[in-house]
Amino acid sequence: MKKSNKGLKIFLGIIIGIVLLGGLDYVLAFHTGTRNRHVENSKDHSSSGIIDENGLFADEPEALAKLEERIEECADKTNMNIQVFLPSSDRRYYSDDDVRNFTANQYNDTFGENTDGLLYYIDISGKSPACDDIAKSAAANLIYTEDICQRIYTALDEYLPPSYGPVYTEHIINAVEHFCPMIESYYDPDRASGSYYDATADTPVYVYTKNGETYVTTSKPPFKKLRICIVAELAGGLLTLILYLISKSRYKFKSKTNPSIYLSPDNVRFREKSDVLIRTYVTKHRIQSSSGGGGGGYRGGGGGGHSHGGSIGHSSHHR
Amino acid sequence: MESVEYKCPNCNADLKFSPSTQKLDCEFCLSSFTVDEIKKLCSKTENSIPPEAVQLQEDFANHTHLYRCKSCGAEIMADDQQTATFCYYCHNPVILAGKMGGEFKPDKVIGFKLTRDNAIACFKKWVGRRWFVPKDFKSQQQIEKLTGLYVPFWIADCHIEADYRAIGKKLRHWVSGNYSYTETKEYRVIRDASMLTRGVPADGETKIDDLLMEAIEPFDYREMKDFSMSYLSGFYADKYDVDKSQVFPRIRERSKQACLTFIRSTISGYSSLMPSSDQYKVTNTDWNYTMLPVWFMSYKYKDKIYEFAINGQTGKLAGTPPLSKGRLAAVCGCIGGALAAAIIVLGGVLF
Numbered sequence: 001m002k003k004s005n006k007g008l009k010i011f012l013g014i015i016i017g018i019v020l021l022g023g024l025d026y027v028l029a030f031h032t033g034t035r036n037r038h039v040e041n042s043k044d045h046s047s048s049g050i051i052d053e054n055g056l057f058a059d060e061p062e063a064l065a066k067l068e069e070r071i072e073e074c075a076d077k078t079n080m081n082i083q084v085f086l087p088s089s090d091r092r093y094y095s096d097d098d099v100r101n102f103t104a105n106q107y108n109d110t111f112g113e114n115t116d117g118l119l120y121y122i123d124i125s126g127k128s129p130a131c132d133d134i135a136k137s138a139a140a141n142l143i144y145t146e147d148i149c150q151r152i153y154t155a156l157d158e159y160l161p162p163s164y165g166p167v168y169t170e171h172i173i174n175a176v177e178h179f180c181p182m183i184e185s186y187y188d189p190d191r192a193s194g195s196y197y198d199a200t201a202d203t204p205v206y207v208y209t210k211n212g213e214t215y216v217t218t219s220k221p222p223f224k225k226l227r228i229c230i231v232a233e234l235a236g237g238l239l240t241l242i243l244y245l246i247s248k249s250r251y252k253f254k255s256k257t258n259p260s261i262y263l264s265p266d267n268v269r270f271r272e273k274s275d276v277l278i279r280t281y282v283t284k285h286r287i288q289s290s291s292g293g294g295g296g297g298y299r300g301g302g303g304g305g306h307s308h309g310g311s312i313g314h315s316s317h318h319r
Numbered sequence: 320m321e322s323v324e325y326k327c328p329n330c331n332a333d334l335k336f337s338p339s340t341q342k343l344d345c346e347f348c349l350s351s352f353t354v355d356e357i358k359k360l361c362s363k364t365e366n367s368i369p370p371e372a373v374q375l376q377e378d379f380a381n382h383t384h385l386y387r388c389k390s391c392g393a394e395i396m397a398d399d400q401q402t403a404t405f406c407y408y409c410h411n412p413v414i415l416a417g418k419m420g421g422e423f424k425p426d427k428v429i430g431f432k433l434t435r436d437n438a439i440a441c442f443k444k445w446v447g448r449r450w451f452v453p454k455d456f457k458s459q460q461q462i463e464k465l466t467g468l469y470v471p472f473w474i475a476d477c478h479i480e481a482d483y484r485a486i487g488k489k490l491r492h493w494v495s496g497n498y499s500y501t502e503t504k505e506y507r508v509i510r511d512a513s514m515l516t517r518g519v520p521a522d523g524e525t526k527i528d529d530l531l532m533e534a535i536e537p538f539d540y541r542e543m544k545d546f547s548m549s550y551l552s553g554f555y556a557d558k559y560d561v562d563k564s565q566v567f568p569r570i571r572e573r574s575k576q577a578c579l580t581f582i583r584s585t586i587s588g589y590s591s592l593m594p595s596s597d598q599y600k601v602t603n604t605d606w607n608y609t610m611l612p613v614w615f616m617s618y619k620y621k622d623k624i625y626e627f628a629i630n631g632q633t634g635k636l637a638g639t640p641p642l643s644k645g646r647l648a649a650v651c652g653c654i655g656g657a658l659a660a661a662i663i664v665l666g667g668v669l670f
Contacts, residue, residue, distance in 0.1 A: 028668050220667055228666035236659030243651040247451060251642040255534040259519065259573035260580045262537075267515035268581060275487065275586075276507045284498045 021233055029226040033219035037205065037311075038138055039114045045075035047110055048117075050084040050176065053091075054124055060169055067176050074180040078187040080140060081117025083110055084176055092125040096316060099123070103135035104200075104312040113310030114138050114205075114216045120179060122160065122172065129318040130163035132156075139214040141207050141313040142192035144183075149315030152182050163319050195221040198311045205311045216311045328352070328360045329477075329571075329604040330564035347564040348571065350601060360603060379424035382548050385558065386413040393526050396423075396469075396556040407466040407555060408526050408617050409624075423558055425546040427474075427609040429538055431467055431554065431631040438465055438614035438629050441636050449640045451647040456618055456625075456640070464617075467631065469551065469610035470532065471523040471559035473566045474540075476515060476605040477574040483510040483582050484596040487589035508592065510582050516574040520611070521566035523559030527615065528626055529569065534637030535630040538611050542632065546610065556610055563606055575599040 049068040057064035067084070075082045085106060087094075094102065099121060107119040116139040123130035134149050144152075159174035161167050195208035207214070208221035215221075220228070325334040327345040334343040334357065342351045352360075386395045388406035395406070395413060406413050433441075439462055446457055455461060484507070491502040518540050522532040544550075578599050586592065612631025617624050620641040627638030663669065 028663065032669055225666075225668045228668050229663060232659040232662035232666065235662060236655035236657075238655075239658050240648075240651045240655030243654055244647060247647050247651065248642060248644075251449065251451070251640050253530065253534070253637070253639040255637045256530065257533050257536040258580075259516075259577040261577075262516045262519045262574070263514060263577040263581050264517065265581070267517060268512055269514075270510065270512045272509050272511040273585065274507070274509045276509075278486075278505050278507050280502065280504045282500055282502045284500045287494070287497050287499055 025226055025229040025233070028229050029222045032225070033222075034217050036215050036217055037114045038207075038214045038216040039112060041079055041081060041116050043079075045072050045081065048072050048075035048082045050086065052086045053088040054086045054167075055088070056086055056124065056167065056172060057169055063169055063173060067173060070176065070180050074183055075117075077184050079116070080183075080187070081107075081111040081115055081137070082180075082183065083107065083117075083119045084179070085119055085121045086172065087121065087123060087125040089126045092127040094125070094127065094131075096131045099131050099133050100135070100314045100316065103133050103314070104310070107135050107137055107312060108310045111137070115310075116140055116214065118144060118183075122175060123163070123319070124167045124172070126163075128163040132160075132317045132319065134315045136313045136315070138207055138216055138311050139189070139192055139209070141196035141198075141311065142194065142209060142214075143187060143189065144315070146315050148186050150317070152179065152186075153315075153317035155182060157319065160319060195224065196311075196313055198313060201310060201312065207311050207313075325357050327564075328357070329601055330567040331562075331606075332564045348567040348601075352602075356602070379546075379548065383551075388413045391526070394558040394560070396558055397551065407468050407557075407615055409619075410464055410617075425471065425610045426607050427543045428469065428546045428550045429540075429543050429609070429611050429632055430550050431612040432542075433612075433614065433629065433631050433634050435465070435467065435614075437634065438467075438631070441614075441629050441634055442616070442627070445636055445638075446640065451643050451650070452640050453620055453643045456620070461616070461618060466615050467554040468613050468615045469554055469556035470527065470613045470615075471557055472520045472532075472609050472611045473523050473559075473561075473563045473570070474518050474520045474607040474609050475563075475567075475570045475574075476517050477519060477570065477601050478603040479514045479516065479574060479578050480598075480600045480602055481510065481512045481514055481578050481582055482596050482598045482600075483594065484508065485586075485592045485594040487586070488591045488593075489588060490590045506589070508586055508589075510585060512582070514578050514581070516577050519570045519573050519577075520609075521569045521573075523561045523563075523566060523608070524557050525560055526557070527628070531626050531628050531637055532613075535613065535628050535633075535635050538630065538632055543609065550610070554612075559608070563608075567604070570604075571601050574601065 049071050050064065052058075052064060057067075071082050071084060074080075083106075085103070091099075091102070103119050103121045107117065110119075111117050115137055117137050118140045119135045121133040121135070123132050132153060134144065134152070136144055136149075156175050156178060159171060159178060161171050189212075192209050192214070195206050197206050198204060203218060205216050205218055206221050206224075207216050209215065210222060219225075325343055326332070327334050327348060327350055329350045330345065330348040332345055332347040334345055334352070336342075336354075337344045340351065342353055343357050344351050383396050386397065387393070388395070388409060388411055390411035391406060391409040393406050393408045393413075405411065442462065442465065443457075446452060487506040487508045489504045489506070491504075493500050493502075520532075520536060520538070522529060579597075614629040614631050616627045616638075618627070618641060619625075623641075625639050625641045627636070627640075629636040
């Protein structure tokens, strides 16, 4: 009876401990953190459009205006800031990092930091291989994931010329006319989940959604905090258990005297003490030859960093 | 079945003749002897007690008081100059129960060499390293309960016939061409010996844990003296309640273990050993009923008695320290909590 009471007490203690820790985790994960830097987009998307730095549409302003209109329409539908940028040949010496740095700053300069939107940089500068880039800001990072961007690139490869070939306005018109519907079709704010961490920003930030609202904060998203809390509690609990068991083992009776001390070699008289060889035999077996080996592997790549403000993520593609 | 009145040379219990084996068997210690062996052994023993020994037994009976604890049943001896007031084991008052019988007079004794102050210093050093014992356990009141006690021990010299036979294998490996070769040499290993374990002790009372008494061994038998009442002065002595036939299995086991270890130490260089015979037979045992000096203390904590003993001759100590699980859990919890807090802070949960 007494033992079962003790067991019940321990069980209740464990349950209460788990409940308390759960409550603490909830408070730490969901009710702590830094201010939300996210800036809601205005309904006016007149800033969205196309920048023809290259002057490709110099002789076709109507076509450019049409594209401008289409992009604005897309921006209205998605409530995203959208800009398509056609770089001049001055940018052909840009490295990939330079491109990403430029697109991030261009977006922030045009629409402001931590707004929802994206900038599509179609590399017609003459750089080979051409480096297209989609710079995504705030919620766009969660909606237009790397996978979606790569799908967009693959689809647009059909319309864009190779980097070594001449570029005509038709290429860009086709590309933009297919780009906008794809942006619209992939737009699904409800699908925005998980989080995005922009480590290259001037102040590294996390982008995530909570209760349908977009957050851009310097503190971690709630589920990451929750995971850290649980890991911390498991590590603390494990350390507690190990220390408890080690300390408890020091409180056990260990000492025992070896009875060998009561037998002196002087008190041993051998009648027979022998080690007689009775037989010798040899066995042999064939050594199995084994072949194999592994190839080495190498990891290559790497990349430089760049610096910008806001919460810009990139998806790049080479043509 | 025919019954023959011979005493077992090992444990002094009655031997019974077994027609099936044609041997005299001891039901207590499971020793077995041929009739010739037992006759030879009995011829060496004295059949009469010398008058001096009778006088010593009478003196012992006249000058020793027996006290009994009504609470735990412990029986304590003290000389007639001293009055025992509390039980060394459960710390309850004891009452005078009468005189001791002469048959309880010990043969030998080792006097206390460790003073009470030395024993307290040993205890304090031992307990000082243990942070999670209950505070009471370290208190002066508890230390006062450290009792100088002569514990009754049966000390035995065992004559053992050892017969160890085994097949030992020595292996040698080498490689030649595409073949791996193994040469196996088989040896017949024989160790046939007479062995004598000297002074294997076993405490003769049930109150104190046997393992605790084994843990404070060994005692230096060179300082063993014939028993005299003067050794009891200032100390208590426990009366034995376990006779030698009951302790013999423990002594036999420890003696066998000593012999086994010795035999094994003479065999080396083999990759494997397959014993065909590994027998250790105790053929004869010489006994001494001896009082050995022990500083003893018991402590009751949460319905469990924790015992602590110091060898009153050598200062070797042993015991089970009580553990305050609540304090230990609290300290470990604080350390674990600090680690968790550090991970939470460094992991950036708060900022």
